[in-house]
Amino acid sequence: MHMAKTTLRLAAATGALSLALFGFASPASAAGIDEPGGARQLDGDNTDAIRDAVEDSGAKNVILLIGDGMGDSEITAARNYAKGAHGRFDGLDELPLTGQYTTYAVDRDSGKPDYVTDSAASATGWSSGTKTYNGALGVDRTGKPHKTLIEMARAKGMKTGDVSTAEIQDATPAAQLAHISQRGCYGPEETAKDCADETLENGGLGSISEQILNARADVTLGGGSASFEQKATAGDWKDKTLREQAEERGYQLVDDSDSLDSITEANQDAPVLGLFTEGNFPVRWEGPKATHGGGTEPAVKCKNNPERTSDVPKLDQLTNKAVDLLDNDKGFFLQVEGASIDKQDHAANPCGQIGETVDLDEAVKAALDFAKEDGETLVITTADHAHTSQIVSAGSDTPGLTRTLTTADGSEMTMNYATADEEESQGHTGTQLRIAAYGPGAANVVGLTDQTDMHYTIADGLGLDPDAEVPGGPGDDANGNDDSAGSDDSAGSDDAAGSSDAGGTDGAAGTEDSNASEDANGSSDSAGGGAGANGGSEGGEGNASTGGGDQGPGLAGGGGGTLPRTGVEIGAAIFFGVAAIIGGSALIRMAKRRGILPA
Template sequence: MQVGFTDDRSAVLASQIDPSKPRNVILFIGDGTDDSMITAARNYALGADGRFALDELPFTGAMTTHGLKVGPGPDYQKAYVSDSAPTASAWSTGKKTVDSRVSQGPSTADNVPGQDYETVLEKYEKQGKLTGNITTSEITDATPAAAASHINLRACQGPTDLTNCPTAKKSNGGKGSIAEQLVDSGVDVLMGGGKNRYDQVTDAGPTALTYATTTKGYRLVQDKAAMDGITSLQGGPVLGLFTGGNMTPMFAPLVAAPPPGTGGPDAQCLPSVRGNQPTLSEMTTKAIQLLDNPNGFFLQAESAMVDKQEHASDICGAIGDLVELDAAVKVALEYQKTHPDTLIIVTGDHSHSTQIVGGNTDGKQVATLRTADGDPMTVAYSTSDAGSDHTGSQIRVAAKGPQAANVTGTIDQTDLFLTMLGRTPSTLPGPGTQPPAPLAPKASVVATDNKISKSDLRKKGLRVVVAAAGATKVTVTLSQNGAILDAKALGSDGGTAKLKGKAGPGSVTVTVTAVGPGGTVTDTDMVKVSK
């Protein structure tokens, strides 16, 4: 039986190389997701010859995940097995740090704060991009925390959790707990579990939730229906708190036990009762809808319960949330089809101890399931007599979109920092002595109003926002029924323009045309005209 591809793939891969800087970045994290866990989930859900969407991304590499140990410095000892705080901080800041430290540098001891490191999300906020941070754990947990907060211990999640982080208290001149810092950072879409942390009282008196909604202007949503009801960010940023703690895994538990273990050759995973909690793919769909704009956005999306269920030696819980991670990746890939200037990266934060083994005596704790092939698969957890823990091996990283080729080979987590920010574009080599083929330009246009009166269109004009790349000439026009009402020339990057014209009731069309060495591209938006 032939498995895999038969044709040479060189031309296909070459066509996927895009050295331009991304406008949008979507980073998917499967917490604790390594190749062994991906394989176990694939075997169960699709069969050994199946492929997830994350398996089909054109550029794939290996990523090292080691951190540092506290000490006198400046040469800190390596920590070959790290937790989620320093690993998430590594891609967020481009720098290594110590266990439990969140986007803050190493120091002499756990209770001694390090230097705050600016994150990718914070840098993009300064550039005016919209930002999102979604997870299936508490949003104050280590991985989402590292995107937009800085603290010496990851456990200091809520205002009353600061016993071991006294200098972080706002009453002591600090930045506050992780819960407070996340809303202070101004993340536009912040969703996951963790309402209990926001129900804690701050130094100033009100709860962190009251602070978020009254002082910082966040709109609270607590279930899928409320989330679906938010259709734009015009009313303010969104804070989704769907559970008090971590969100419910997609599958009910099957917890491994000492040999001969749990499950069996006919065992299957069962759906969990999740109530009105949204899935990661549903949160991803909503986040992209809200964040999509001409200036671009950054979104970090974490499937957190893969790791947490691995810690519990729960193979079904981990499999279900890895399958859901892949569903979220499909959402992003669908968006990328019409927004090719979007970089999608899929990876983990560290490896774990889930191993596919030969039989139900090959580990301290084992569980057996029937896969999509109809055959039994046994997994083992052997780092502990009960539960399991992280390991120190390299993990997979895969990507598609602008600068995705930078994940190939063996890289370190810190390398993702520059790739997500956009490295200085390189020049692609051409065949033989021929110059490289120029890339097609990109352009998008959005009208700031979806409805305008005839009078306002004629006197005040319609404001439009244009984003362009790879172009030498950018023109935006206003037309109705094929007749041009107004036209403006913009810079090669686009910009804003006001288009005026005398139009009748109905609709007008805004069209941007970008011309460059690689060709011509257009994009349109429609606006209703009232009497």
């Protein structure tokens, strides 16, 4: 009886469930937004869709996507410009379960809240579960290192990846790979000046770049090649560049889309290190920055950045390639950052900021497509801190810096930046942030949480052991020596072969309008960085990487058998019929996980 009721309920909810799995909601009406109901986003009652989007915790894989500086204002501005006020993003707006989380840092001396975090403290919060002071990476306010999600996943034998459109030594990606007191200590040279006690020769863990090599994620992709031209000052690679060290330690080095395309597997014997630019990635769109009185000038449209060429992969391409290389029987953890929403916000550059948000949305779409097909992947997207941009009345002449854009609706939208009087100097703000998720354990983001909660949601969902020994991590005697990361064969080599969707047009390397205004301690959150992701994965659920449906029992059609008679059979027939229509491989997997169908 229980099975009959469950099956019938699942059959009745199939339409709503398909919303949750294949595009949670869509604009309800084709009527104009000025007509009654014309601006609705809901298509009827969403209760069943939300109920069925809640899956038990226990994911095989986790993909965490971070929009640096992507507060609600940044999301709204990008949606208005790119999709229209009534439009929807294909990734950011399709994650069914949402909440808000707090991001404050702590004072280094007192431990009291510092209400406006920087990227380093924030990323340390979710990577290690520990609040710290602005500028710190992977250590608490006393300087004690704490294990990160990537380190814990490696210790379990999972594959790991870290992707960013910033320098890979920048705060958000580095927080998964390094433990250091000041975020600006990128290479041995900066570390000798600003983090002297932490150099290898003084018994420390070394610079961020050196720690990245020791952390030995299976896939590390971003900018920041310049720091790898510095030479080690101690250890087995003294007087060799960090790039030479990486090659001798078995890394597969790639520096453009074509060389990334050629990689067919990544593991502990041959991890991939992609360094595509000297600094941050070039941004997608460009346009005039906000200025005093700029909002009263004629509205403008953003333009493609000619410096972004196909040599530098876009963010959705990096995401797809990383997933292809990491996907294996033991599972994986992948962090992906769209870095230059923040950097362009600092620079009061609305076109740069909006283009980077669109790029991140496309990366979220790529991750979501994989998760829907895979059925065992938790996707989470959020930000590290809020930022300065606001949408104000069109044509406003505020005391801040303003610029007016013409949106997808053909309307005018004025952006305002007012946390500083000059461009390049805009600052973070301290509001709570949107967090959204899909997949096993996604319900843990609902309501109000803290960024440190996300650490435990991911760690618990993947079954990570905080006490497991981390190869190459803090306390491992191998740090800084030839065996530092070991080749712990921890994660097989069953990666998918080269499906990087390379392509693309836009972007040369290394344009980096330096903007030292971001967070403390010499971090160059420069204004010119910012990654690309073009609309290559715009199509629906079945992109090239997902292939056809594994149809499961009963979907092949064909004759034979008898007509259903019982409630269970009728419910199952309805369920499978609708599933066949919508290509319901994900529904089949969900039914198996819930015990409705045999595994």
